[in-house]
Amino acid sequence: MTSTVPALGTRTAEGPALEAVLLDMDGTLVDTEGFWWDVEVEVFAGLGHTLDDAWRHVVVGGPMSRSAGFLIDATGADITLAELAVLLNEGFEDRIDRTLPLMPGAARLLAELSAHGVPTALVSASHRRVIDRVLTSLGPQYFALTVAGDEVARTKPHPEPYLLAASGLGADPARCAVVEDTATGVAAAEAAGCHVVAVPSVAPIDPATRRTVVTSLEEVTLAFLHGLMTEMR
Structure with a gap:
């Protein structure tokens, strides 16, 4: 059978159009953005505070230090950032130990990237x-390397996580495709100079230069990614 996916080494005059794929985790590959909010609501209820649902869009997709710090300031809860981080991580881990739903198309995309030898990294604020x-x-x-939010000096929306991932894979950020679900992650990837495929999970994201918006990972194939990078060039 002849593959319809261009070879990874397909080149333009300047080099390969697609050198690597960098993927966010929560809300992109695994359906867990709601888990984090549920845990935050539960933990703050235990501290005697009710979270305003409008805050959900403020804390989604960002580093725990920012999200937890915002909620402490907003509620006036008597807890340190370090103490809150422990409670949130423990609550989240308890939930994913019980169930960890993958986003539609995630397993297929990872298998396809692996089958074609595409360098792939997981880049998360978790x-x-x-x-x-x-x-x-x-x-x-499925991942040549992974970058965690507590392993970088500046996490999303700073570009450092994506620059670190691209460097670790030996790829030019401008020739990396990033798959993200939040505005915070999109900002980090774009600041790194990557082409972004946004799959909004909680809040809408508008298309822009070097940013393509889709409704599901089911739309994202290797041929699709090659096409985006080729058109960009």
Whole structure:
């Protein structure tokens, strides 16, 4: 059978159009953005505070330090950032131990990238302890490297995580496709100079230059990614 997917080494005059694919985790590959909010609501209820549902869009997709810090300031809860981080991670881990739903198309996309030898990295604002837990279900074999939010000096929306991932794969950020679900992650990827495929999970994301918006990972194939990068060039 002849594959319709261009070879990874397909080149333009300047080099390969697609050198690597960098993927967010929560809300992109695994359906867990709601888990984080549920845990935050539960933890703050235990502290005697009710979270305003409007805050959900403020904390989604960002590093725990920012999200937790915002909620402490907004509620006036008597808890330190470090103490809250422990409670949130423990609550989240308890939920993913019970169930970890993959986003539609996630398993197929990872298998396709692997089958064609595309360098792939997982880039998340979640802590290492959470990423390693999720990887047991996602499949660590699908990722050449992973970047955790507590392993970088500046996490999303700063470009450092995506620049680190591209460097680790030996790829030019401008020739990397990033798949993200939140505005925070999109901002990080774009600041790194990557082409972004946005699959909004909680809040809408508008198309823009070097940013393509789709409704589901079911639309994202290797041929689709090659096409985007070729058109961009």
